[in-house]
Amino acid sequence: MLSNIAMRKRLRRACEVGVFRCEFSREIVAFMRGDGRLDLVDTFGPGGVGSGDVDGGCFTVVDGDVLRRLAVEYAMTVDDGARVSVYAMSSLEWARIAAGACIEYDFVYLDADHGYESVSSDLSAYWPLVSPGGWLCGHDYSATTRCKDTSHLAGMGVGRAVDEFVDTLQANGSAVEFNLAMDGYSSFAIRKPSLA
Numbered sequence: 001m002l003s004n005i006a007m008r009k010r011l012r013r014a015c016e017v018g019v020f021r022c023e024f025s026r027e028i029v030a031f032m033r034g035d036g037r038l039d040l041v042d043t044f045g046p047g048g049v050g051s052g053d054v055d056g057g058c059f060t061v062v063d064g065d066v067l068r069r070l071a072v073e074y075a076m077t078v079d080d081g082a083r084v085s086v087y088a089m090s091s092l093e094w095a096r097i098a099a100g101a102c103i104e105y106d107f108v109y110l111d112a113d114h115g116y117e118s119v120s121s122d123l124s125a126y127w128p129l130v131s132p133g134g135w136l137c138g139h140d141y142s143a144t145t146r147c148k149d150t151s152h153l154a155g156m157g158v159g160r161a162v163d164e165f166v167d168t169l170q171a172n173g174s175a176v177e178f179n180l181a182m183d184g185y186s187s188f189a190i191r192k193p194s195l196a
């Protein structure tokens with residue numbers, strides 16, 4: 001998914017919401033411009049935080065303080081911390097701050113709380129932060145045949161929230177582009193129309 005998106009234009013400013021061990025963060029950085037900036041947003045707990053890999057396997061629980069330290073250490077490895085920032089707060093707190101600072105992203109990846117209400121709120125909060133022609137993406141839209149373990153789908157509301165969000169945009173006349181990437185748990189990508 002990232003290679004298809006970045007082929008059109010290398011990323012200038014991106015945000016990953018739900019970071020865990022910075023595994024996908026590293027992939028995002030690889031698709032950014034040399035001066036591109038990445039904002040990493042995660043509550044990092046409290047307590048243990050669990051996550052699986054893109055195909056739904058290898059579910060692991062890691063202490064939130066350890067995750068926060070890993071993120072700060074990772075940020076320092078990219079141009080001495082000049083291009084990657086870590087925000088230890090909820091998705092909605094950061095969206096409010098970013099809106100106040102008039103930050104615009106050409107790529108946002110939502111992978112935080114996967115409940116229906118939370119995903120709906122994240123989609124609404126981050127859509128205004130996406131620049132024209134930019135992408136609002138996220139993980140766990142649905143399980144595909146590559147999925148190693150579908151048990152994590154219980155309690156997830158990503159697919160329903162995304163479908164409703166896209167339907168509403170289209171009903172309001174927005175010509176958004178919608179794509180899915182076929183990992184075990186598929187990622188979704190919603191592209192905001194470019195300015196005419």
Ligand SMILES: C[S@@+](CC[C@H](N)C(=O)[O-])C[C@H]1O[C@@H](n2cnc3c(N)ncnc32)[C@H](O)[C@@H]1O
Nearest residue numbers: 018019020024042043044051090091111112113
């Ligand atoms: C599935 S993991 C993220 C995996 C990561 N994107 C990757 O590809 O390796 C989910 C992360 O979201 C964080 N999280 C959960 N709810 C959140 C919220 N409301 N705001 C910010 N982060 C949240 C958790 O602490 C956890 O690290």
